[in-house]
Amino acid sequence: MNTYKVLGLMSGTSLDGLDIAYCHIWEEAGKWNFSIKETAEIDYSDKMREHLKNAIHLSEEDHDQLHKDYGIFLGQKTKEFIENLKGDVDFIASHGHTSHHRPEEGITFQLGDGQLLANTSGKKVVCDFRTKDVSLKGQGAPLVPIGDELLFHEYDFCLNLGGISNISFKKDGKRIAYDIGLANMPLNFITHKMGMAYDEDGKLARSGKLDRTMLDKLNNLEYYQLPNPKSTGFEWFSSEILPIIESSKASNKDLLHTFIHHNCEQIANAVHQHKNSSETDTKLFATGGGALNSFFIETLQEKLGREIQVVVPSKTLIAYKEALVFALMGVLRLEGKTNVLKSVTGATEDSCSGEIFMPAKV
Template identity: 55%
Template sequence: MSGTSLDGLDLVCCTIEQQNDVYSYTIIASKEVPYTPEWKKKLSTAPGLSAIELLHLHNEYGTWLGEQTKLFIHEKDLKIDAVSSHGHTVHHLPDSGLTFQLGSGQHIANACQHRVICDFRTLDVALCGQGAPLVPIGDELLFSTYNFCLNLGGIANVSFKQNEKRIAYDIGIANMLLNYLSEKQGEAYDQAGESAKSGQINQTLLEQLNKIEYYKKNFPKSTGYEWFAAEIIPLIEQTKDSIPNLLHTSVHHIADQIAAELLRHQTKKTSTVLVTGGGAFNTFLIDTLQKKAGHDIRLKVPNNELITCKEALVFALMGMRRLEGKVNCLRSVTGAKRDSCSGVIYQPA
């Protein structure tokens, strides 16, 4: 799994078992591979590449993913059935029928010499869905004891049950904004939110961010880097203030939007929220969100391995269900014409 926050590649090896329609999992091994400055630059500039340049990078990144997978397998002495790869989202414009995840499945398969399941979003988008979020199938089958599952990646998304159907959507911006600001002061990210905590709210910027049109849209909805670049970066760049103040304001904005959605969909007196993704390590963000959500919504931050590996774990589940020919993409989440069994299978050459 590679997320829009551009921090690195998450690898997980797991077993998934099913007994009487109840799924369980065991994480056998996991690894984080931080992106080198070179790879971070390649991925961050990929949206502006020409078609030919993008296809070259698609193959190159696929080979790199396969090499990292092969190394992981040998390092941990793993026996595996298949590799399930999300890739790295470069373009996501579902309203135009377009989505593209970098990382050629054939090149992954050739490099690691195992069958690969990838390209999980295209089918849903072709069925007029948002192609995102996809993780809610895992929330439904592996983490249904929680009332909400919140992922704080580059984008914040949420999943919950409503009228016996799984609902999920992208709430809005999260680490993509915080990391963008942190890089301006020479840091990949704001450790535990300490820099943000030291700042103060810029009320004008906060009001501008909270008024962004996307937040008014009803679900199903999803977003990505293009939206961030078009709607949020200009507001940040035109605001003359210190980085700590901009980070502090951004944390409050993120928490405002997430808390509003949790409270809007709360149906029980006390609700539990499983919080994963890199933002779960941002103590200031978690504390700010908890204050805004109130005592009746209880944020549950799990162990570090699950925080970082949950999305990769769910894509393993999706890959397994693709091999079994079972539904792994829910129309109730994406708004597609029907549920689907998504993913393309590649055999090593």
């Protein structure tokens, strides 16, 4: 039994920071297992956050420079983490930070140069997990469902509440997943305007009131009518959601309150659409930053109803599930096994995705 010792790296659309998870991953009797040994969340400086946030607008030359700079940043942070680690690291699996995602045009790009990450950290790197799937006519997202399939298959639905919300479930023997829509991205946008990183435990949102006009506008967005597979990101938020926020006269508390209700209504719609009507004991496994927001979770449970139980795991798993799954994807890449599912992305075939970089010998 071979145990892989992997650093999984994740930076999500909510721009909270860089998540690092030191994981042990092994296969035993045909079943994958994991243990998250140590973690770290590296805050971005205001400058780095702005660079990443505005990467989509950069010239080709400036974008290429940010790709290199961010790769070195990832290398430095992982090197510091490894120096304080009690244990060996076989390799690093890095998601990078998505700057462009337009799969319908065959475009996706994750910042964080893999060669510079390998050179700076001194470790083998597996990264760039989306490009191959997009080249196979897939959405290149979501990728986390391979982890739901192999590590969390006992749950009927797996919900991730990051910058956006995505869901994963088994239907007719196949893993299906797609981006439902919004989660923390609008919430964090509003709190940043208030000079706060986020709304701790949803306290501000809880104290707000529902803006019915705005809720109707959000619920009527075209994206929600599109069939899956589908994925979205910051481009959609910028073009469709920001104008609604900026034209609203509602207070920040009311905006937060309304967005949580909107998010939860759309999630509940998705779950009810795909739930097996004969099942009375359905479990939904909720992770990502939104799972730490008690008002979000309470509102979601209310919209789902009593037949569907929201299961919230430990804070470590909530925060680092995505980093864990990228560590798993790195392991599968090195073993030559499928790590991106066509049933999820709509690609022409399953794939074993990811580029491998070895540190340059000085």
